[in-house]
Amino acid sequence: MCQDVANQAEFMGRKLTMEQWKVLFISGHAIATNQKADVVPGLEGEFVNIRESSAQMSVSRMASLIEYIQSWGVQNGVRFNDRWGFK
Known part of the structure; x- marks a missing residue:
């Protein structure tokens, strides 16, 4: 899904990689699910x-x-690719 977004969408006027979209x-x-953001100064x-x-998320999460x-x-306006033909 993130690759479909990366191929078709921009964020703040620029293209992002799949990994950047995943982070966003x-x-x-x-935030949308009422968890807090933890932004800290980096090294x-x-x-x-x-x-x-994402690897530690429960199935429901x-x-x-x-x-x-x-x-x-x-x-x-992103069209998601259905690679496996699910309906």
């Missing part, structure tokens, strides 16, 4: 969002993230 979606999903003075790990990405994509 996980961060946005956390070199940059800002880092310490976010939850991941399903919620997928719905969040799908909703954002539909609202922003």
Whole structure:
């Protein structure tokens, strides 16, 4: 899903990689589901969002993230590729 977004959408006027979109979606999903953001100064003075790990998400949490990405994509004209032919 993140690759479909990366191929078709821009954020703040620029193209992002799949990995960058993943970070944005996980961060946005956390805020949308009433979790707090944890932005800290990085080792070199940059800002880092310490976010939850998608690999550690429960099935229901991941399903919620997928719905969040799908909703954002539909609202922003992304056509998701159905690689496996599910209906």
